[in-house]
Amino acid sequence: MSVPSPSxxxxxxxxxxxxxxxxAPGMKGARAMKRTPAKVRALRLAGGAGQYLxxxxxxxxxxxxxxxxxxxxxxxxxxLGSLDPAWLPRHPGLDNYRAAFDAQPLLRSALNSLxxxxxxxxxxxxxxxxxxxxxxxxRSLVGRASSVWILVSQTFPFVLVIIPLFxxxxxxxxxxxxxxxxxxYVVWNLPFSLWMLxxxxxxxxxxxxxxxxxxxxxxxxxxxxxxxxLLAPGLxxxxxxxxxxxxxxxxxxxxxxxxxxxxxxxxxxTRFLGAEGVADLGPLAAASVLATIPGLVFxxxxxxxxxxxxxxxxxxx
Amino acid sequence: xSVTPSRAGAVPDSRGTPPPRTPAQRRRALGLDRSAWFLLLxxxxxxxxxxxxxxxxxxxxxxxxxxxxxxxxxxFIGLTNFLDLRFDSLFxxxxxxxxxxxxxxxxxxxxxALGLALLLDQNLRLRWLxxxxxxxxxxxxxxxVGVMWRLVYxxxxxxxxxxxxxLGLLHENHEKIDWLAGLSYALPAAIVVGVWAGxxxxxVVLLAGLQSAPPELREAxxxxxxxxxxxxxxxxxxxxxxxxxxxxxxxxxxxxxxxGLVYVLTRGGPGGQTRLPMLFAYEEAFKYGQFGYAAAMxxxxxxxxxxxxxxxxxxxxxxxxx
Numbered sequence: 001m002s003v004p005s006p007s008x009x010x011x012x013x014x015x016x017x018x019x020x021x022x023x024a025p026g027m028k029g030a031r032a033m034k035r036t037p038a039k040v041r042a043l044r045l046a047g048g049a050g051q052y053l054x055x056x057x058x059x060x061x062x063x064x065x066x067x068x069x070x071x072x073x074x075x076x077x078x079x080l081g082s083l084d085p086a087w088l089p090r091h092p093g094l095d096n097y098r099a100a101f102d103a104q105p106l107l108r109s110a111l112n113s114l115x116x117x118x119x120x121x122x123x124x125x126x127x128x129x130x131x132x133x134x135x136x137x138x139r140s141l142v143g144r145a146s147s148v149w150i151l152v153s154q155t156f157p158f159v160l161v162i163i164p165l166f167x168x169x170x171x172x173x174x175x176x177x178x179x180x181x182x183x184x185y186v187v188w189n190l191p192f193s194l195w196m197l198x199x200x201x202x203x204x205x206x207x208x209x210x211x212x213x214x215x216x217x218x219x220x221x222x223x224x225x226x227x228x229x230l231l232a233p234g235l236x237x238x239x240x241x242x243x244x245x246x247x248x249x250x251x252x253x254x255x256x257x258x259x260x261x262x263x264x265x266x267x268x269x270t271r272f273l274g275a276e277g278v279a280d281l282g283p284l285a286a287a288s289v290l291a292t293i294p295g296l297v298f299x300x301x302x303x304x305x306x307x308x309x310x311x312x313x314x315x316x317x
Numbered sequence: 318x319s320v321t322p323s324r325a326g327a328v329p330d331s332r333g334t335p336p337p338r339t340p341a342q343r344r345r346a347l348g349l350d351r352s353a354w355f356l357l358l359x360x361x362x363x364x365x366x367x368x369x370x371x372x373x374x375x376x377x378x379x380x381x382x383x384x385x386x387x388x389x390x391x392x393f394i395g396l397t398n399f400l401d402l403r404f405d406s407l408f409x410x411x412x413x414x415x416x417x418x419x420x421x422x423x424x425x426x427x428x429x430a431l432g433l434a435l436l437l438d439q440n441l442r443l444r445w446l447x448x449x450x451x452x453x454x455x456x457x458x459x460x461x462v463g464v465m466w467r468l469v470y471x472x473x474x475x476x477x478x479x480x481x482x483x484l485g486l487l488h489e490n491h492e493k494i495d496w497l498a499g500l501s502y503a504l505p506a507a508i509v510v511g512v513w514a515g516x517x518x519x520x521v522v523l524l525a526g527l528q529s530a531p532p533e534l535r536e537a538x539x540x541x542x543x544x545x546x547x548x549x550x551x552x553x554x555x556x557x558x559x560x561x562x563x564x565x566x567x568x569x570x571x572x573x574x575x576x577g578l579v580y581v582l583t584r585g586g587p588g589g590q591t592r593l594p595m596l597f598a599y600e601e602a603f604k605y606g607q608f609g610y611a612a613a614m615x616x617x618x619x620x621x622x623x624x625x626x627x628x629x630x631x632x633x634x635x636x637x638x639x
Binding site: 131 | 353354355356357359360361363364366367368369370371372374375376378383429432433436439441442443444446447449450451452453454455456457458459460461464465466468469471473474475476479513516545567570571573574576577580581594595598599602603608611612614615616618619622
């Protein structure tokens with residue numbers, strides 16, 4: 001993103017006794033000393049302008065589709081039908097939102113998504129905490145195998161998993177059932193939960209546990225009353241993250257849930273598209289906006305933690 | 318990674334040479350003591366039942382004629398599925414599309430994410446906005462990302478055609494481009510969406526990598542008069558490289574296995590131009606009910622990914638050694 005600096009074309013010899021070398025990319029130390037303050041300032045200005053230009057491009061690329069989705073969701077049907085779409089809705093209204101609820105069992109599917117995501121995230125984190133502790137504190141063959149598995153499980157194409165899962169769940173009569181989907185999400189959320197929590201556990205100084213042990217606390221007691229409170233922020237972050245993952249998931253839900261009254265929001269959204277993809281754009285946009293809200297809220301709360309948590313897992317594992 | 322005596326064991330003499338280990342300690346280093354097992358089991362059992370088990374079962378299915386609606390018993394048919402697959406030109410077409418897609422998306426994600434991460438590492442105004450916006454695609458359901466871009470690409474109500482017309486790049490009376498339905502546009506259009514959707518993770522990881530590098534080094538290089546480019550190649554990149562290689566490899570796998578985005582965008586159309594291998598296998602399994610055959614496709618995908626990754630990582634390692 002280097003911007004051609006205007007200063008270079010200007011006559012350079014204000015104070016430089018030796019002619020400066022042509023602006024070769026690999027310039028060495030001595031050259032920097034020869035730059036006059038004015039030149040340096042101009043260079044810096046150009047660089048800064050270039051950076052802001054690039055930033056603006058990123059903002060447009062990242063933000064524009066989002067704004068368009070929002071704008072579409074508030075447009076009237078007439079406006080959506082026009083051949084020259086306006087940037088902003090001329091008569092913004094909630095008609096599309098109302099129509100979305102009429103067209104598909106949106107409320108029901110939101111409830112399904114909520115139940116599935118809550119249950120899956122709570123169960124997977126509950127199960128993951130003790131395991132993460134064991135993996136973080138004991139280096140062992142099983143621990144290493146689990147770490148490898150965590151990585152490997154991320155790499156398999158889901159077709160290879162979904163067919164046998166489908167058969168297993170069919171035998172258990174858990175196809176087209178929310179319970180079956182929860183079970184699947186718990187297991188497929190576990191690796192990431194373990195990964196994040198392990199990082200948080202390692203951040204808890206073992207000396208605290210040793211102190212508790214000297215004071216006579218048992219293993220479980222130490223875990224519950226010393227480690228767990230310190231893990232709380234990490235726990236919340238992991239919970240929210242696996243909630244969002246489950247809320248957003250599509251493939252498993254598409255295959256495992258058949259009847260509309262059981263489907264989650266992601267799957268219901270695709271029903272707006274119809275068989276040949278001829279969609280009623282307004283309600284579709286409105287429903288999409290609604291489906292995004294929980295994820296956005298949690299990510300807004302998570303912003304800082306997310307980066308920290310991933311790093312904690314990554315650096316120490 | 319040397320095996321250290323577990324912490325619950327005897328107190329090690331402070332920081333000196335580790336004391337010779339007793340057999341019990343050695344056993345503990347290899348396996349786990351009982352309470353650790355107890356902690357691990359609640360996670361281990363479901364993973365074995367619903368993840369390790371199904372994967373092995375799925376691999377085994379590839380060697381059978383399993384079908385969704387069974388007319389006769391499932392039989393072991395050896396390599397027949399794989400032999401059939403060899404001449405299934407539709408599958409190999411889709412495989413090629415999958416490779417094009419994942420190479421382009423991975424490269425795009427990396428290039429854009431690196432640029433953004435470098436920008437976010439500077440002290441710029443509006444950095445918070447870019448940072449927040451960059452995380453948004455991550456928080457969105459895949460399906461919504463697909464829907465949103467369908468609205469952007471829509472031939473009449475879409476913002477892309479509108480912008481192009483206003484900029485004079487597209488003739489007003491000319492026929493509008495239907496981005497997702499044009500034979501030559503659909504795949505590139507989908508790739509842009511893939512890049513948009515996958516950028517955040519990569520940016521976050523690269524940014525974390527940037528910020529873990531000691532700033533003193535860069536400052537020192539600046540004092541020594543190194544220019545922007547030289548500072549990047551000599552200081553920033555070496556620190557970033559391990560992270561970059563890891564995230565690129567992971568991204569490649571994820572992209573190759575991607576499903577939801579393209580399912581919503583095009584359903585694999587037009588004319589199979591965007592039919593990624595996962596979409597192909599999904600249809601084979603759940604539209605035509607060919608479980609065994611689809612599982613074989615899955616195995617082939619795993620094998621090819623494994624080979625490509627090995628080559629990629631080995632090349633990177635060799636580069637390191639050179």
